[in-house]
Amino acid sequence: MLVGGEQGASAFRVKGVFILQNSTKTFSVQEMIQVKKQKKNTSSTIEKIVPILLLFTAIVSVLTTLGIVLTLIVETFTFFSRVSIVEFFTSTKWYPFSPTQGSYGVLPLVVGTLKVTGIAAIVAIPIGLATAIFLSEYASDRTRRIIKPILEVLAGIPTIVYGFFALTFVTPLLREFIPSLEIFNALSPGIVIGIMITPMIASLSEDAMSSVPNSMREGALALGSTKLEVSLKVVLPAAISGVIASVVLAVSRAIGETMIVAVAGGSTPSMSWDLTSSIQTMTAYIVQVSQGDAGYGTTIYYSIYAVGFTLFVFTLVMNLFAQFISRRFREEY
Amino acid sequence: MNATMEKQRVRIVQGEEKQVEMENKNIVYKTDQLNLWYGENHALKNINLDIYENEVTAIIGPSGCGKSTYIKTLNRMIELVPGVKTSGEIAYRGRNIFDRSYGVEELRTKVGMVFQKPNPFPKSIYENVAYGPKIHGIRDKKILDQIVEKSLKGAAIWDEVKDRLHQNAYGLSGGQQQRLCIARCLAIEPDVILMDEPTSALDPISTLKVEELVQELKKEFSIIIVTHNMQQAARISDKTAFFLNGEVIEFTDTNKIFSTPSDKRTEDYITGRFG
Numbered sequence: 001m002l003v004g005g006e007q008g009a010s011a012f013r014v015k016g017v018f019i020l021q022n023s024t025k026t027f028s029v030q031e032m033i034q035v036k037k038q039k040k041n042t043s044s045t046i047e048k049i050v051p052i053l054l055l056f057t058a059i060v061s062v063l064t065t066l067g068i069v070l071t072l073i074v075e076t077f078t079f080f081s082r083v084s085i086v087e088f089f090t091s092t093k094w095y096p097f098s099p100t101q102g103s104y105g106v107l108p109l110v111v112g113t114l115k116v117t118g119i120a121a122i123v124a125i126p127i128g129l130a131t132a133i134f135l136s137e138y139a140s141d142r143t144r145r146i147i148k149p150i151l152e153v154l155a156g157i158p159t160i161v162y163g164f165f166a167l168t169f170v171t172p173l174l175r176e177f178i179p180s181l182e183i184f185n186a187l188s189p190g191i192v193i194g195i196m197i198t199p200m201i202a203s204l205s206e207d208a209m210s211s212v213p214n215s216m217r218e219g220a221l222a223l224g225s226t227k228l229e230v231s232l233k234v235v236l237p238a239a240i241s242g243v244i245a246s247v248v249l250a251v252s253r254a255i256g257e258t259m260i261v262a263v264a265g266g267s268t269p270s271m272s273w274d275l276t277s278s279i280q281t282m283t284a285y286i287v288q289v290s291q292g293d294a295g296y297g298t299t300i301y302y303s304i305y306a307v308g309f310t311l312f313v314f315t316l317v318m319n320l321f322a323q324f325i326s327r328r329f330r331e332e333y
Numbered sequence: 334m335n336a337t338m339e340k341q342r343v344r345i346v347q348g349e350e351k352q353v354e355m356e357n358k359n360i361v362y363k364t365d366q367l368n369l370w371y372g373e374n375h376a377l378k379n380i381n382l383d384i385y386e387n388e389v390t391a392i393i394g395p396s397g398c399g400k401s402t403y404i405k406t407l408n409r410m411i412e413l414v415p416g417v418k419t420s421g422e423i424a425y426r427g428r429n430i431f432d433r434s435y436g437v438e439e440l441r442t443k444v445g446m447v448f449q450k451p452n453p454f455p456k457s458i459y460e461n462v463a464y465g466p467k468i469h470g471i472r473d474k475k476i477l478d479q480i481v482e483k484s485l486k487g488a489a490i491w492d493e494v495k496d497r498l499h500q501n502a503y504g505l506s507g508g509q510q511q512r513l514c515i516a517r518c519l520a521i522e523p524d525v526i527l528m529d530e531p532t533s534a535l536d537p538i539s540t541l542k543v544e545e546l547v548q549e550l551k552k553e554f555s556i557i558i559v560t561h562n563m564q565q566a567a568r569i570s571d572k573t574a575f576f577l578n579g580e581v582i583e584f585t586d587t588n589k590i591f592s593t594p595s596d597k598r599t600e601d602y603i604t605g606r607f608g
Binding site: 213215216218219220221222223224225226229233234237238 | 438440464521
């Protein structure tokens with residue numbers, strides 16, 4: 001409906017807009033919406049297509065994951081048709097390159113991975129949590145605004161850089177104190193992986209702790225709690241599911257870490273729990289074989305799938321465990 | 334009609350109180366020339382107030398008049414706001430709370446607080462009440478059990494929760510949560526309880542329960558309550574302070590302030606002409 005309006009009319013009206021400066025006609029906003037709506041009809045087809053496109057992209061990523069797992073399983077089966085599954089999981093000898101009779105017992109690689117991951121966790125969990133508590137409960141806004149981006153930069157450093165940092169800086173430094181330390185060892189890459197995952201724990205835990213409502217801190221302070229008591233007995237428990245999630249994510253990252261151990265860990269599978277000697281982790285073995293030490297179709301070639309599958313099970317179990325723990329300890333507010 | 338009945342009831346209550354007051358009550362809080370600034374904003378101006386033992390003191394006034402600021406100053410929670418400055422003195426039991434030697438934790442152990450919105454910890458009902466005694470070093474399970482039961486009974490919520498003490502406090506209704514917060518506060522047996530609009534987030538029935546509770550609690554505690562509900566102040570308090578723009582306009586017996594206010598602004602506010 002057109003609303004007749006005279007320019008310069010004394011009565012002010014809310015409805016109606018002059019399209020042209022000197023026009024004597026005004027148009028109501030509803031009128032213009034009607035006109036535009038006819039053009040909009042094409043957009044309703046877009047509205048219908050968009051969800052289909054989005055669904056398609058979602059399916060692509062799901063299918064990719066399924067494809068990877070399927071390949072892993074199929075090739076692992078091929079491996080187990082050649083090597084007994086019992087030998088693979090119980091034998092303590094890993095000599096795939098043995099010229100006479102290769103021996104495939106994955107345990108030495110698992111031990112290597114566990115040693116490195118354990119050291120990393122021992123380094124990262126206390127430092128990461130302490131940083132998170134400091135940033136969330138004690139630091140001023142200014143300090144937090146400076147430190148958080150620095151942590152996030154640390155998380156973006158390529159792991160090969162960390163690997164050389166371990167080999168050329170940390171190892172020589174440690175040898176000053178531990179003369180028996182070999183050039184390739186478990187300790188140095190373990191510490192450096194710990195440094196690498198610390199920002200992850202700190203940053204994600206800080207997010208979880210900052211999102212605890214202030215009213216809870218006030219409630220605790222009003223009962224005469226000190227700041228430390230508030231942090232450890234109210235805020236940390238309230239954020240525990242987020243904190244555990246961050247730790248598990250970081251530890252999974254340590255288990256799967258490849259470059260640092262490949263560069264600084266060595267390539268000697270070993271059952272020993274000694275931290276000063278050369279090791280090989282599951283990931284480092286896969287790198288070694290992928291670099292061309294074995295031809296396509298050989299047992300060694302298939303063994304990397306079996307090792308990869310073992311690794312996959314490790315991180316899967318970690319994630320399920322994390323979900324269980326965080327559901328068990330969740331404090332809802 | 335209802336209002337006149339209400340007034341009569343208040344008068345009767347006040348009449349009883351008068352006799353008790355003859356026993357010469359002790360001063361709990363003596364506020365002397367208190368000024369407070371948020372940065373440049375002068376929020377409290379020359380406040381002088383005496384708060385007596387085992388009484389309910391209500392603080393009323395329009396939004397932004399400084400009533401919440403004042404009650405938070407009494408346990409120094411206001412210091413959590415950055416850029417707060419104070420001058421003057423608040424003596425709690427004769428000792429200036431702004432003294433350097435006065436530990437803020439020590440003060441808050443004596444002066445409990447109930448907040449506007451219920452804020453239980455995301456723990457079980459039991460752990461909520463036991464939190465205060467625990468951080469102050471009481472670890473004996475048997476003693477804690479007794480404290481929890483006594484506090485929950487004191488907050489008139491025991492019967493509703495005794496069968497689910499170990500369930501999460503967030504499963505309770507808003508009104509129950511607020512009474513749980515009162516129980517949490519009672520668990521360390523404070524001397525004074527500060528209540529900052531404790532019923533503003535509650536429904537009328539829960540509000541009534543909290544009001545009845547306040548009447549019970551004043552036998553053992555001194556209570557200071559901020560409220561924007563004038564009927565509430567009239568119903569439950571012995572003395573009322575009217576705050577406006579950071580100043581105390583009038584501070585006297587509740588029945589007097591609601592029947593014959595001496596200041597025109599008080600009269601305008603309580604008759605609903607502004608605010």
